[in-house]
Amino acid sequence: MVMKVAITYHEDFGKYGFSVLRDRIRPSYEALMKTGIVDGVDVQVFKAAPAPLKLVEAAHTEAHMQNMLHDPYREVAILSAGSVMMASEMVAKGEAKSAFAFTGTAGHHASRGSCWGFCYFNDVAITISRLREMGLERFLIIDVDPHFGDGTRDFFKDDPNVFHINFHSGSGEQYDPANNNYDIGLGFGADNERFLTALKNSLELAKDFDFQIAFVIFGHDSHQDDYGGFDLTFDAYPRMAQIIKQAVGEKGLVFVLSGGSSIHVGEQAIPDVIRVLAGRWPN
Numbered sequence: 001m002v003m004k005v006a007i008t009y010h011e012d013f014g015k016y017g018f019s020v021l022r023d024r025i026r027p028s029y030e031a032l033m034k035t036g037i038v039d040g041v042d043v044q045v046f047k048a049a050p051a052p053l054k055l056v057e058a059a060h061t062e063a064h065m066q067n068m069l070h071d072p073y074r075e076v077a078i079l080s081a082g083s084v085m086m087a088s089e090m091v092a093k094g095e096a097k098s099a100f101a102f103t104g105t106a107g108h109h110a111s112r113g114s115c116w117g118f119c120y121f122n123d124v125a126i127t128i129s130r131l132r133e134m135g136l137e138r139f140l141i142i143d144v145d146p147h148f149g150d151g152t153r154d155f156f157k158d159d160p161n162v163f164h165i166n167f168h169s170g171s172g173e174q175y176d177p178a179n180n181n182y183d184i185g186l187g188f189g190a191d192n193e194r195f196l197t198a199l200k201n202s203l204e205l206a207k208d209f210d211f212q213i214a215f216v217i218f219g220h221d222s223h224q225d226d227y228g229g230f231d232l233t234f235d236a237y238p239r240m241a242q243i244i245k246q247a248v249g250e251k252g253l254v255f256v257l258s259g260g261s262s263i264h265v266g267e268q269a270i271p272d273v274i275r276v277l278a279g280r281w282p283n
């Protein structure tokens with residue numbers, strides 16, 4: 001039987017994750033458990049394991065690997081990439097329709113040869129390399145974290161088999177149809193309607209792109225009580241998840257936790273998204 005949502009989690013994310021990101025992890029996980037939707041059948045939790053080092057090394061330059069060698073967040077970053085990989089493999093194998101990967105560090109500011117902004121290794125790029133080993137080829141990335149996903153762009157800027165939709169708090173729109181890169185600057189203070197309208201438009205633009213798995217780089221730092229510069233309220237997250245779920249249809253869907261510091265935001269936004277994936281929204 002195919003489960004509806006596979007959730008990958010590790011308690012180390014809340015203990016050893018990046019300082020800004022980690023405090024929300026355990027409360028969000030506990031809030032998810034209190035919803036009662038994790039039933040061990042339709043919705044199951046799996047303990048994340050580290051990503052294979054050879055895949056991390058293959059994605060990044062030798063110089064970057066050397067720079068990271070003694071970084072205090074190295075281990076939890078490899079575990080975060082492993083969480084995304086484990087979640088995605090279950091979706092790729094058809095064991096789960098969708099997945100939600102908890103992380104302790106983010107990934108979208110990690111380029112091949114450098115990183116910044118709470119990111120160390122590019123969890124989604126490393127995962128795509130693994131999925132390509134399994135024979136999958138084409139991927140949609142929807143980065144709704146309000147910070148520009150420059151690391152992910154570094155990996156896929158010349159790869160038309162990865163459609164990168166990239167929301168950010170800067171200004172202007174840029175579309176590169178030859179390489180399937182689309183940047184949408186919503187400006188500071190973007191509200192629910194501006195964000196959700198732009199999300200629908202971007203998915204419409206990508207509707208003819210054939211892909212096997214969609215990744216959502218999910219930063220709840222877009223909430224008005226968090227640090228990302230957008231002005232979203234709680235209502236935005238389940239609506240966002242509904243819009244994306246509908247657009248993805250029968251294909252695979254993986255949410256990857258990204259930015260966000262606020263405990264009360266994580267406690268609500270994360271379970272709400274998972275409820276939608278489970279078909280248990282609003283109750």
Ligand SMILES: [Zn+2]
Pocket residue numbers: 145146147219221228258259260
């Ligand atoms: Zn962010």
